Amino acid sequence: MRALDRDARVVPRAEEVHRRAPADDRRGLLRLQAMAGNAAVTALLQRCGDEVHDGCPCAGERAPVVSRQPDAGTADAGAPKCRPPGTRRAGNDADSVDQAVRDGCVDEAFGILNGHAIFGLLPLLAALIPRGSFPALKAAAGGMGGPRMTTAITVAELKAKGGTIGAAELRPVIDLLGVWSVPDRRDALDFLGKLVVINVRGLDLDFSYCAGATGPGCVPEVEKAIAWAKKMQGEYAACRAIKGLKDGDDVDNAVFASLKKQGINPTVAGQTSPTGVVTITPKPMSKCQPILIRGTEIHEAVHQKTTVALQKKFGAGTPAFDKQFFAPAKWIQDDINAYGAEIPFYEEVLQALALLEGKMGP
Amino acid sequence: MTAMTVRVTGVEVDPLGRDLLRRWLVTAEALDGGGEITLLVHSPSLAFRDAAPAGRVFRLELAEPVSEPYAGAFTAHPVEE
Ligand SMILES: [Zn+2]
Numbered sequence: 197m198r199a200l201d202r203d204a205r206v207v208p209r210a211e212e213v214h215r216r217a218p219a220d221d222r223r224g225l226l227r228l229q230a231m232a233g234n235a236a237v238t239a240l241l242q243r244c245g246d247e248v249h250d251g252c253p254c255a256g257e258r259a260p261v262v263s264r265q266p267d268a269g270t271a272d273a274g275a276p277k278c279r280p281p282g283t284r285r286a287g288n289d290a291d292s293v294d295q296a297v298r299d300g301c302v303d304e305a306f307g308i309l310n311g312h313a314i315f316g317l318l319p320l321l322a323a324l325i326p327r328g329s330f331p332a333l334k335a336a337a338g339g340m341g342g343p344r345m346t347t348a349i350t351v352a353e354l355k356a357k358g359g360t361i362g363a364a365e366l367r368p369v370i371d372l373l374g375v376w377s378v379p380d381r382r383d384a385l386d387f388l389g390k391l392v393v394i395n396v397r398g399l400d401l402d403f404s405y406c407a408g409a410t411g412p413g414c415v416p417e418v419e420k421a422i423a424w425a426k427k428m429q430g431e432y433a434a435c436r437a438i439k440g441l442k443d444g445d446d447v448d449n450a451v452f453a454s455l456k457k458q459g460i461n462p463t464v465a466g467q468t469s470p471t472g473v474v475t476i477t478p479k480p481m482s483k484c485q486p487i488l489i490r491g492t493e494i495h496e497a498v499h500q501k502t503t504v505a506l507q508k509k510f511g512a513g514t515p516a517f518d519k520q521f522f523a524p525a526k527w528i529q530d531d532i533n534a535y536g537a538e539i540p541f542y543e544e545v546l547q548a549l550a551l552l553e554g555k556m557g558p
Numbered sequence: 559m560t561a562m563t564v565r566v567t568g569v570e571v572d573p574l575g576r577d578l579l580r581r582w583l584v585t586a587e588a589l590d591g592g593g594e595i596t597l598l599v600h601s602p603s604l605a606f607r608d609a610a611p612a613g614r615v616f617r618l619e620l621a622e623p624v625s626e627p628y629a630g631a632f633t634a635h636p637v638e639e
Contacts (some may be wrong), residue, residue, distance in 0.1 A: 503603040
């Protein structure tokens with residue numbers, strides 16, 4: 197089972213993983229000097245302006261045309277200034293990214309940025325915001341880093357504004373964080389100084405589950421889950437009145453048939469073709485998914501407990517075990533109990549979400 | 559009906575949330591060379607009659623044609639190793 201939590205201390209920080217700069221950190225002119233000799237470097241350094249003097253290294257040359265470095269996004273991939281993938285410039289990541297963008301090496305800059313986990317990326321972006329290269333970096337972020345990068349920039353800029361972050365500033369960020377993994381959301385809120393956690397039966401809830409500026413919080417989805425659990429309790433209870441159910445499969449089939457009769461298709465994402473192939477409809481991480489996963493685990497824990505108890509009493513796989521295990525009355529009651537275990541969890545989640553709303557600030 | 563011997567390799571809440579009744583995704587490795595099969599189930603405990611089926615070997619009998627993931631009826635009998 198996938199753990200919802202992770203211990204950030206166990207994950208090697210991306211900064212630690214990055215290789216140190218190579219010992220040979222000669223850059224730019226020094227490197228050219230080594231390759232092409234002093235004359236070439238002197239020629240570069242001693243420009244003469246509009247006038248050409250005898251003896252001047254640029255005599256016989258037209259005055260240089262001053263031009264900007266290529267704009268970000270038109271990186272000269274083949275240009276020698278840009279470091280090939282896997283190699284890097286001297287200095288810290290902020291300096292390296294800054295210089296790479298200045299050199300028009302956008303691929304290189306985002307190679308560094310994209311390699312960072314969120315907890316390393318956010319402070320790195322914050323360090324880049326005051327740099328002159330930042331507007332070009334930001335302009336290229338969508339194309340080179342995707343929504344992960346543009347959201348990270350929004351988070352870093354919010355932090356850089358300084359001052360207390362209230363609900364009005366936080367809610368637009370919450371809208372963006374919904375598609376991030378739980379640890380990444382938490383790292384972003386922590387970075388903003390807005391990590392308030394309420395633990396509900398093993399699930400850490402934070403502001404990322406609250407309403408955004410435009411998107412709803414998890415309240416509607418949790419209310420839907422409560423309604424569904426109650427409905428399913430009713431569906432199972434109704435099976436008690438059905439005669440001739442032999443085993444658990446019959447119970448499940450009866451529930452399925454009842455839902456079908458009501459026009460309810462429990463398959464919400466994915467369609468089965470006539471050949472039986474299920475086409476998956478991929479959907480992005482939903483911001484409320486961790487709540488629904490925990491609810492499903494709580495439901496399953498009830499079935500596990502029953503299974504273990506019967507195994508202890510009758511022995512796993514014995515005919516007596518099977519008889520009890522598949523008995524329709526037991527099957528019905530177990531699911532009424534299992535859906536029943538979900539409901540108080542969801543209710544506690546609603547209470548926690550209300551508390552969090554109150555803690556978000558003005 | 560399709561029968562196969564499998565080792566359950568993974569049990570997780572279906573990350574894609576494809577089915578409101580079958581919320582668990584069970585991944586199993588077919589031991590008779592059939593590759594991997596995934597099953598959407600309501601409850602791993604109930605489907606495998608085992609509170610912790612991961613890592614264990616079962617003989618599966620699928621009532622419907624194999625699909626990816628398989629969401630039909632099946633029975634699972636533990637196989638002693
Ligand atoms: Zn159940």
